[in-house]
Structure formats: structure tokens, C-alpha cells
Amino acid sequence: MLTAMIVEELHITQDIDVVEQLLMEIPDKALRLGIRILLAIAAFFIGGQIIKLLRRIVKKSLKRAHADIGVVQFLDSFTKVVLYVLLIFLIASSFGVDAASIVALLGSAGVAIGLAIQGSLSNFAGGVLILLLKPFKVGDYIKEDAKGNEGTVSEIQLFYTKLQTPDNRVIILPNGTLANTSMTNVTAAPVRRLDIAVGIAYDSDIRRAKDVLTEMLQADEAVLKDREYLVVVDELAESSINLILRCWVAKEEYWTAKWRLTEETKYTLDKAGITIPFPQLDVHQV
Numbered sequence: 001m002l003t004a005m006i007v008e009e010l011h012i013t014q015d016i017d018v019v020e021q022l023l024m025e026i027p028d029k030a031l032r033l034g035i036r037i038l039l040a041i042a043a044f045f046i047g048g049q050i051i052k053l054l055r056r057i058v059k060k061s062l063k064r065a066h067a068d069i070g071v072v073q074f075l076d077s078f079t080k081v082v083l084y085v086l087l088i089f090l091i092a093s094s095f096g097v098d099a100a101s102i103v104a105l106l107g108s109a110g111v112a113i114g115l116a117i118q119g120s121l122s123n124f125a126g127g128v129l130i131l132l133l134k135p136f137k138v139g140d141y142i143k144e145d146a147k148g149n150e151g152t153v154s155e156i157q158l159f160y161t162k163l164q165t166p167d168n169r170v171i172i173l174p175n176g177t178l179a180n181t182s183m184t185n186v187t188a189a190p191v192r193r194l195d196i197a198v199g200i201a202y203d204s205d206i207r208r209a210k211d212v213l214t215e216m217l218q219a220d221e222a223v224l225k226d227r228e229y230l231v232v233v234d235e236l237a238e239s240s241i242n243l244i245l246r247c248w249v250a251k252e253e254y255w256t257a258k259w260r261l262t263e264e265t266k267y268t269l270d271k272a273g274i275t276i277p278f279p280q281l282d283v284h285q286v
Helices: 002-064 069-094 099-108 110-116 118-133 175-179 206-219 251-271
Strands: 141-144 150-156 160-164 170-174 183-185 191-200 230-236 241-250
Touching (some): 069 150, 118 150, 118 160, 118 170, 160 175, 191 206, 191 251, 206 251
Antiparallel strands (some): 141 150, 141 183, 160 170, 191 241, 230 241
């Protein structure tokens, strides 16, 4: 009995010694862990600054090579993602994580990750196709047919393209959708044709109306004189003779020229004494 009590006391003493040793080691281990965490944060911050510097160098190099701004934006997004992944990988390795284990883990999870991000991969591939085939570039005004979205292309990023609408809204579209749907690039050509429709009364002088409107087009600075501009009778409608004013303007002048010429058409016809009729309906009573 006495021997058993002695053995039990020895075990208790050993357990107490182990606990005391662990308690004594905790501050030291916590300090070392805290230092490593601070070093990792500092490394991430410094790495982030280096990444920003490298991105600036890449963008300047591409701009000096006269690369399209969409290519610059796309490669900048790609460079950012790759460098940050590499930075996190290096920081994880500094914490004692085996690089081979990370590679093996990523390899085994590759199929699952691929299925989970297949939409993102489609968008990435779409972005590459957009940059290679160039159906549009930054600054173009496009209309996509899938959802009817339209606006000026402001950015072509790694997975998405941003459009800015005339009322300053931002539309974000997946590159995969843009690469696999039909669209209209409104401003791809340097000039656009401008058509303005106007109706005149049946008792008006058609030739006189055509002459004064042609003179109006000729006097407008936005109308390109090296391209055909004309006024023609488009339709003999129920209440009016419908004319079409057709001319060509630079793409950046399209809307201002359209609004100005539409307003000037009214003043020109009024000055010439030519009436723009209201819709009317003749009713015959039997």
C-alpha cells in the first residue's frame, strides 16, 4: 500500500512538472509566434508595395510600346493576381508550410476548383479573345444583344468589362458573355451617318423645302463636306410628305450635331414659310 502511494505521488509530481514547464514555455512561444505574424504582415505590406511598383513598370512599358489601353488593363489585372498569389505562397512557406505539400494539395483540389470557377475561367478566356480579336476597345460605344446593355467601354479587366452609360451609370459585364453574344459597336468607324426625318404639308413646295434644308446642311460645320449629304422625299404619308435629311459627321460629333440640326430644321422651315403639319384624320359623314 505504501509503495502504491509513493508511485502515485511521483506521477502527480511529474504531471505538475510538465504543466509548469508548458506554462513557462507559453510566453516564449507566444512571443515567437507574434514576431512571426508581425514579420508576415510586414512582408505582405512590403510585397504589396513591390507589386505596385512592378505593375507601374509593366504599364509604362506597354504604353511605350503603344499597346491598346484594353490590353494594358487586362495584363495589369492578370499581373496583380499572379503576383499576390505568389506573395501569399512565399509567406506561407516562411511559416514552415512545406511547398511540396501546398503543390500536392492544389493538385488534388484542381478538379474541384476547376468546376467551382469554370464561370470565371470562361470569363478569363473571353477576355483573352476580346483582346486578340478586338471586337471593341476602350472608348467604344457598344450595345450587347443578350440583355440589351449599352454604354462606353471604360475598362477591360481580367474577368469583366465595365461600361459607362450616358447618365453615368456603370454596367459590369462578364467577358464570357461578351465574347459569345452578338453586339453592335456603334463607334468603331471614325464617322457616322446622321438621318433626320421631318414632315411637311402637302400644299408645301417640295423643291423649296429641299433647297433650304440642303443649304442648312451645307452651312453646318459638323457635316462632312467630302461625303454625300442630301435631302430626299422618303414617304407620302397620310398627313404629311416625309423628308429625310442625310449627312455624315465625326462619331464624337454625332449627338450634338443631331440635336442641333433637328432644332435648326424647324427654324429653317419656319423661315421659308413651309408648314410642319399636325397629324389629321378626315371623317366623312354619310
